[in-house]
Amino acid sequence: DVKVTQSSRYLVKRTGEKVFLECVQDMDHENMFWYRQDPGLGLRLIYFSYDVKMKEKGDIPEGYSVSREKKERFSLILESASTNQTSMYLCASRQDYTGELFFGEGSRLTVL
């Protein structure tokens, strides 16, 4: 089975702190994604990566950056956390042939 592991299930940070959310997949998938999920807004794409060191902005990249130094790991970085970044963050890895996304369990971030 594909496994996508997110490093932290729950985080509480203060405004202005730097936040790292890490995601690791074990299926050698090329494509990985970071979404945030908010009530009434659904899943919104922050960034995605289609290869090591390659990244593309999604629909809401402002305030975020990403890093993909190794194929299995895709990190989301909040350089200076703000209260409006309080959300559930979901990482996903895409199976190349079918296009199916496999999600991690999510990281619930609260910024105070």
Add this chain to the structure above:
Amino acid sequence: QKEVEQNSGPLSVPEGAIASLNCTYSDRGSQSFFWYRQYSGKSPELIMSIYSNGDKEDGRFTAQLNKASQYVSLLIRDSQPSDSATYLCAVQGYQKVTFGTGTKLQVIP
């Protein structure tokens, strides 16, 4: 116009009935279409994928795609209380995967 639109619901159906979930999308170049189910507090999981016009059936689930109308639907036959969840429509373009806001389905025993 949102890229992927769904009625947020909730959609309430009695147990044993057919639930019909709908989705429209704006990008005519979209290539692949998916339905994910998300239980409260859990991550989304794939239940159906469809790539060409027509119907695709898998057990109690049928996905329908009409690219000319830019419309995707999911039918759930013999709905069960365990089907109560939020159903997310997802559309894949060249590389990006965009989700609708989801439709909450409630199956009443």
